[in-house]
Amino acid sequence: MISPTNNDNSVRPLDCVVIGGGPAGLTAAFELAKANRRSLVLEAGDDVGGISRTCQHEGYRFDLGGHRFFTKVPYVQQLWIEILGDEFLSRPRLSRIHYKSKMFDYPLKPMNAIFGLGIFESIRIGASYTKAMVFPNRNETNFEEWVTNRFGKRLYEIFFKTYTEKVWGMSCTELSAEWAGQRIKDLDLRAAVINALIGGRSNKAGGQITSLIERFQYPRYGPGQLWNCCADKLRESGNDVRLNSEVTSIHHDGERVQSVTTAGNTKQHFSADQFLTSMPIRELVAILDPPPPTEVLEAAANLRYRDFLIVALVVDRPELFPDNWIYIHSPDVHVGRVQNFKNWSPDMVPDQSKTALGLEYFVQEGDELWSTTDEDLIEMARKECDMLNLAPSEAVEDGSVIRVKKAYPVYDDNYKEALGIIRTWLENLQNLQLIGRNGQHRYNNQDHSMMTGVLAARNILGENNDVWSVNVELDYHEESQDSKQTDLECGPSVDNNRGRGLPSS
């Protein structure tokens, strides 16, 4: 528990400057505050929470993509409760896939898929699966080959290809097989079908597979409530969280970071003993002063990201569909996923006679959709809802658009090598630690991002943790204990209870 004991900052030197007021940065500062170390969190935006913030439009709240709270790390769970207490709701989960005007369970279940697709399509799936088993591609290098080898070409085309390409904006042949392996883990179609047919529930190790995660936690007013509450607690305990404070230079002597500079009318410099950064690595490297060697600059410039925008619609209907979110696999519309925020928490909607939807579009900064006016995006979202039969266009009353840069770090063929070069050089700066999602260019959820912040903070307090082990080793160690959960956000995801369901993308 952090205590608001010493608010006299003049007598407390600054221990740490934290770049970024998202989950990673705020958690790090919170952990330091618990040990009575003083931090300054510098946040470029006008609100805390980063990609996990909650936006508002006329009292309607919406996340930048629905943010489910689930963790297998007990300390993260403890922190959530410590920060937000009983404002956490336990919510039922329903999410389905919309494909060819039909709804399929998500995570996919074999019998549901077979009945939904029809007998002819199911035979095609079976035949293409058999073919993949008999004649696998021996040299699988890309996502398409990896998935086809395990599920057959037809299932890949139906439930992976379109959605994955919508999300990543590139062909599945350009995405690495390694990435597929990380996201889809070792799911086995044959085991899944057998399980579905005979109701088996055992995993490969012979243990019992836990049931689907059918409930999840969610703050009453969205994840932004948690992060605002965290920032308030930090300020109450004598720390500083500054908004609209973009770090534009990081000054160092080759061995230590000495200070950072923020943009604004009057540039401000902040010095501290320790520095943590959750800003995107590509930008971090570009603002180092003096600049690192050309090789490092080039490696950073090669890191790629996927951007995102969400169109929030207010619909004059008390109810539309029971799902929290729906994956849209149809290539006929641009939308990738539709959130129903009222089903996340009724308090997200101020007027219970209305519903608030969030249509998620996966884009590239500057591309056609990104550059479309808000007005036209709202009109497009309204039409797409109608086409998909999710909400009648005449019932859409209002809308709002939020664009999110660098929502996803891209795992392409180059990123690993580039990251290696950057990390090796940054290790020279002994008092700088990289935390969080874009801060480590890693596909972290909130809990992983938070854990990097916790470990980095504890390093400052004298421990010797490998901050880069989060979302690698933690997952690995806990894999056998419980169902894994990698489907928190979009992207190719599976029913993570091994051998129990089919994948979706």
Ligand SMILES: Cc1cc2nc3c(=O)[nH]c(=O)nc-3n(C[C@H](O)[C@H](O)[C@H](O)COP(=O)(O)OP(=O)(O)OC[C@H]3O[C@@H](n4cnc5c(N)ncnc54)[C@H](O)[C@@H]3O)c2cc1C
């Ligand atoms: C569509 C979508 C759905 C998701 N769903 C889930 C989910 O269901 N559950 C879940 O747990 N996670 C989910 N996530 C992941 C979650 O959003 C992230 O893991 C988390 O927000 C990462 O926290 P972070 O602090 O590392 O980074 P961020 O949230 O990106 O925060 C970094 C902060 O740094 C600030 N910053 C950047 N540059 C500077 C600078 N130069 N100076 C100062 N500040 C700077 C940014 O403004 C930002 O506020 C989802 C993500 C997306 C995109």
